[in-house]
Amino acid sequence: MIRMSKLTDYGIVLMTRLAEHSQAGENCSARDLARETGLPLPVVSKILKLLSKNRLLKSQRGANGGYSLARSATDISVSEVIGAMEGPIAVTECMDTPGDCRQEPVCPVRHNWRKINNAISSVLDAITVADMLEPLPDSLVTLTGLEIPLDGSKLTGGSASSLTA
Amino acid sequence: MIRMSKLTDYGIVLMTRLAEHSQAGENCSARDLARETGLPLPVVSKILKLLSKNRLLKSQRGANGGYSLARSATDISVSEVIGAMEGPIAVTECMDTPGDCRQEPVCPVRHNWRKINNAISSVLDAITVADMLEPLPDSLVTLTGLEIPLDGSKLTGGSASSLTA
C-alpha cells in the first residue's frame, strides 16, 4: 500500500500542532501534546525525542520546558519529517539499501523506480508543515513527459480519474 | 520510508518480464520466470497466482501452460499491479481503513494526506508496465499550486533539488 508507519503519521500531526503553538511563541510539553491529540504520552514522548534528535525541534528541559519548532514551519518540509522518523524516502528496498538485491545489476526496472521515487520525493519536499495546516490545492502535480492514457478503462480503484488530486 | 513490500516489487518485475514474452506470443510458466529472475519458485508462484486472481494475468493449466498478460502492457498501470498485490495505494492508514483513528473527525491534516495520496496515485496510474521496460523521462511531474521553496536549505537527503526526477 506504499504506507508510512503510524508513528510517522503522528509525527506530522505533532509537528503541525507545534507549528500552531510556536507561532504564538509558546513551547509545549510532551504531556500537553499528548492531551491535545489523545495519543499515549510515552508514544508522543518517543516521537518528539526523535524529531528533536534530528534537529527539527528545539527542546527545553526543566520546569516550563517543552518543545518548539527549530525553524519556521514554512521552512520544514513533510519530506524532512518523514526522513527524521524513518529514514530517507525509498519506495523500493534497493533505493536505500543498494546491493542487497542479488539481481540489481540486471534489474530492468530499477532505474525507473529511482525516477518514480524522486518524483514522489519532490512532491513531499515541496509541501511544508505550514502547508499542512490549511487546505492544499486540489491539483498538486501535473504529469510531464508521459502519454496520458486516453481511455478510463484502467482506472479501477479510487485513484484519480483526471490528474487532479 | 514509504516503502512497498518486496513481493510487490517482484510483482512489477515479473509483469515486465511477462510483457516481453507476451509480445512474442509466448506464455511462460512460473518455473521459467523463477529461473529467469533467480527468485525462489514458490515465491514466484505465489505472486503470479495473486496477479492472476486479480485479472492482470491469464493463466493456462496443463502441459505447456503458463501465464501471460491479460491485457496489453501499455494498458496495465503500475498502480494496478500495486493494487493487486497489496490493496489500493494508501499512504496513511486512515486512507483505506477510515474510522480506525480515534481523532479522525478533528484531524487537521487528513484531507491534505488525501490530496497527497491522490497525487502519488496519479503518477503511478499514468505509468504502465510497458513504460517500465524503457527509461522513463527524467522529469515525471511538475508541481502545481505550490510555492516552490526558494532556498535549497531544506533539501538535505538525496531528494530532488529541482523538480526533475
Added chain:
DNA sequence: CGATACAGTACCAATTTAGTGCTGTATGGC
C-alpha cells in the same frame, strides 16, 4: 492415464512496529 502446471489454503519463522518502563540529567522555582 500420467506428467505438467496452475489454484487454493494453511502454515511457519523472522522481521518490524507500536507501545512501555526505567534510569539519568538539565532547569526553574520556592
Added chain:
DNA sequence: GCCATACAGCACTAAATTGGTACTGTATCG
C-alpha cells in the same frame, strides 16, 4: 539547596506483518 518538572537515552515486550514454504486439489495436453 532542594524538589518537581520535563527532556534524553536505553532496553524491552507484544503484536502484527512479511517473506517464504508445503501440501492438496484440479485442469489440460499428449
